[in-house]
Amino acid sequence: MATRTQARESVIGLLYAVDLGNDGIINFIDEILEDKKIRNKQKVFALNLFNGVINNLDAIDKEIEEHLNQGNISDLGSVEKAILRLAVYETLFEELDKPIIINEAIELSKRLASDNAPKFINGVLDKVKRQK
Template identity: 70%
Template sequence: MATRTQARESVIGLLYAYDLGNEEIAKFVDEILEEKKIRNSQKEFALNLFNGTIKNIEVIDEQIIAFITQGTIDDVGSVEKSILRLAIYEILFENLSKAIVINEAIELAKRLASDGAPKFINAILDQIKKV
């Protein structure tokens, strides 16, 4: 059985594809999650996260823009942006522990993103959690 971390990692991949312009990815979410063996309650969790993030992407991006200290949202890498979008969605719209969400985002950034990403992501999420 897949873990929530694996479900989140799959959602980040879907959000990454979406960010690169593949808006049709939403039609294939079920198949992609099945391929990654994300099933049952974890599949529901992943679907909720993906759909919720896409539905609220404008609000989420406004939060990213508000707390970027250098550059613009377009300067943020797609992987980093996908991790941030997911974590911000969870912080703002889900009833989950903010500390757990932030820790998960940092750990996923260590595995999936550039070297400076964990620190960058932590700084933005730390500001959002205080709002």
């Protein structure tokens, strides 16, 4: 059975694809999750996260931009952006402990993103957490 971390990693991949312009991936979410063995409760969890991010994208991006030290969201790498979008969604709209959300985002960024990403993501999410 897949873990929540694996479900989040799949959601990040989906968000990454959408950010790169592959909107059609939405039609294949079930197949993609099945291929990654994201099933049952974890599939529901992943779908909830993905749909939540997509449905609240403007608010999430606005929140991220408010906490960037410089530049704007379009300056971020697509992987970092996907990780931040997911974590900010969970921080704003889900009933999870904020330190768990931040830790998951940092760990995922260590595996999926650039070397500087964990520190950057931690800084942005810490600012978001303090306001909520």
